[in-house]
Amino acid sequence: MDPNLSQLILAQLLDKRLVVLQRRLDSLPVELTEREASFAALQAEADEVIAERKASLARSNDLENQVRTRDERIAKLEKSALESMDPSAAQVARHEAESHRKSNSDDQEEALELLDRAETLEEKRDDLAGKIEEMEGDLTAFRSNVEQDQEDLQKECENLTTQRADFIGKVPSPMLSAFETLSAKHPGKAVVPLKGDSCGGCGTRLVPNDRVRVQAAKALIRCPNCTRILVTQEMWAEASETVEG
Numbered sequence: 001m002d003p004n005l006s007q008l009i010l011a012q013l014l015d016k017r018l019v020v021l022q023r024r025l026d027s028l029p030v031e032l033t034e035r036e037a038s039f040a041a042l043q044a045e046a047d048e049v050i051a052e053r054k055a056s057l058a059r060s061n062d063l064e065n066q067v068r069t070r071d072e073r074i075a076k077l078e079k080s081a082l083e084s085m086d087p088s089a090a091q092v093a094r095h096e097a098e099s100h101r102k103s104n105s106d107d108q109e110e111a112l113e114l115l116d117r118a119e120t121l122e123e124k125r126d127d128l129a130g131k132i133e134e135m136e137g138d139l140t141a142f143r144s145n146v147e148q149d150q151e152d153l154q155k156e157c158e159n160l161t162t163q164r165a166d167f168i169g170k171v172p173s174p175m176l177s178a179f180e181t182l183s184a185k186h187p188g189k190a191v192v193p194l195k196g197d198s199c200g201g202c203g204t205r206l207v208p209n210d211r212v213r214v215q216a217a218k219a220l221i222r223c224p225n226c227t228r229i230l231v232t233q234e235m236w237a238e239a240s241e242t243v244e245g
Ligand SMILES: [Zn+2]
Pocket: 199, 200, 201, 202, 203, 204, 223, 224, 225, 226, 227, 228
């Protein structure tokens, strides 16, 4: 039996772990970006609520000022209607006063609606402020955890890479380069065990001669279809135990 084949299986078992670690490393910044985007969206929503509340209050205030100005005008018109000697001029003044009263009534109604709206928006603003504070705390904690997690994962990756280099250190270069090329193509799945009479990678059935050569495990035998390196179930199981144990 060629012991180099076992070394390849060992290296590959580490590759599988490296793939998982790398995926976790890659997902951390993605998750951070997503959380930051949600936080920014919440802040934007709060800003909108604040702006709308401010605009509602300003508009309501404007309307009330207009009502006051009209009230003054109404008082003057009523006074001049009372004091006027000309009945038709008095009639015109009363008419104008009546039209101002109608406008005041409409504006006061609108001003009240705007005050109600401002009150609703105030509640919403306070509610959002609470959520923002909570989310900001979570985000800060996540950011510092991300840094620690990244550091830990990177250290683990480095350890595994060193271990992997030890495993393949004595594998002759033609075998090694076949393995590395396959590993780049199928990370963690360059070497596969036989499954009955077939390749454990793609399921292609082997001719008896190839099967015998895989069983002998004296050379590098590759699947005629997917070109993966084939080993026996026994070698596979033994190497798995070494790494896991
Ligand atoms: Zn195959």
